[in-house]
Amino acid sequence: MNDDSSIVRLAAMLRDEADRLRPGDKLPSSRELMRLHGVSPVTVSRALGRLAAEGLVVVRPGSGTYVAPAVARAEAAADLSWQTVTLGDRVVDDTDVVGLLTPPPEGVIPLTGGYLNPMTRPSRALSAAASRALRRPDAWDLPPLSGLPELRRWFAQEIGGDVTPADALVVSGGQAALTHALRALAAPGTPLLVETPTYPGALAAARAAGLRATAVPVDRDGVRPDLLAEAFAVTGARVFLCQPTLHNPTGATLSLERREQVLAIARAAGAFVVEDDYARYFATAPVPPPLAALDAHGTVVHINSLTKVLSPSMRVAGVIARGPAARRLRAGQIVESFFVARPLQETALEFVGSPAWRRHLSTLSTDLTARRNALVTALTSMAPAAEIHLVPRGGLHLWVRLPPDLDEDVVVETARRAGVLVSPGRIYYPAEPPGPRIRVTHSAAVHPAELTEGVRRLATALGGARSHDFS
Incomplete structure (x- = not known):
């Protein structure tokens, strides 16, 4: 599936709906949008983000998404296309980094990311x-x-x-x-x-x-x-x-x-x-x-x-x-x-x-060891076709090689739809990747039990990736 095209389509439908509504009216919830349009939480989040950037909607965490006031929408309608010529063709691409920094939607297990989860931080x-x-x-x-x-x-x-x-x-x-x-x-x-x-x-x-x-x-x-x-x-x-x-x-x-x-x-x-x-x-x-x-x-x-x-x-x-x-x-x-x-x-x-520094490092070492072992055990038992590159002496991640007949992007998108996020291997290569891979993180999940459930969802996605066509 071309994820960008799904975002574009959903954003277009929401844009039309916002035009029909009055300022201050509430749009359907993210969960309702996922059900109505058959899209992933990430697609909904990014589509709403586009409309918010355009000034068409206002996202209020914990409350919902609302049609923006008319003044804000009028200001957002300014023609800024002249900047394309002035800026030239030098592009700063933050796509891959933003993907690693974006928090997961509610109910989605993050097996990606580069930071400690809130429960592990001091x-x-x-x-x-x-x-x-x-x-x-x-x-x-x-x-x-x-x-x-x-x-x-x-x-x-x-x-x-x-x-x-x-x-x-x-x-x-x-x-x-x-x-x-x-x-x-x-x-x-x-x-x-x-x-x-x-x-x-x-x-x-x-x-x-x-x-x-x-x-x-x-x-x-x-x-x-x-x-x-x-x-x-x-x-x-x-x-x-x-x-x-x-x-x-x-x-x-x-x-x-x-x-x-x-x-x-x-x-x-x-x-x-x-x-x-x-x-x-x-x-x-x-x-x-x-x-x-x-x-x-x-x-x-x-x-x-x-x-x-x-x-x-x-x-x-x-x-x-x-x-x-x-x-x-x-x-x-x-x-x-x-x-x-x-x-x-x-x-x-x-x-x-302070003494808290050494205490944190000691606790962290124990926690990371347990999380790594839990992730290795889950992958080995539930997703044996995904080959672990090596079991590292610590760290936050496992590097996993997928069967060569699988499409990496399809696996990642299928996993998203199953409620688990993993990092596509291609973003880690400066040139062409040698084959389908993913990076799986054990530090981002709040509770270690989520690692087992996340791998179960990933295993389901690996099985479904062969039969799904998102093009």
């Missing part, structure tokens, strides 16, 4: 840390532009080796860190080496920066050093972006030997390695030290974010860099966003300096 401890932080007399003062000294010291100590607080820069979360790093290290139009598959947000940031993402294959042990060396030689790239610990989406972790090989290859190429260490706190078994701790030559730009391990709104990350690269990163942050809000930095510092 929300109370974060609120207590925020209260303490805001009581500080300088909480609303201008912070040091590179970040609070104590927070920079903490990020440096987390890496170890000879990293110092002077090497650390505090930025607004991991995605901002990726964007800053790519813009600072690579010029528009130049190649960027990335693992394949890889995190869709990284691919979107690279394209937005005008970089040409070139794929370097991974196996069960992470990126292949032989193919990395070949890619540097063929492309002339000067930046390699990687996730050496619990790689997203495969879950692979680079051995110490491979980490040393990656550093040696990058140094020989005169290239930087951007180490996205997003999962360092999700490891449930010992992993090798970060690349940055092994680096003595300024090769590595290291990113450590608190967002995924704490809360989506804890947009605080540390970037470790040295030399001219560090100066360029700092200058880029100042030009683009000045600094990270001091209250947020103070809250992060309060939390990681």
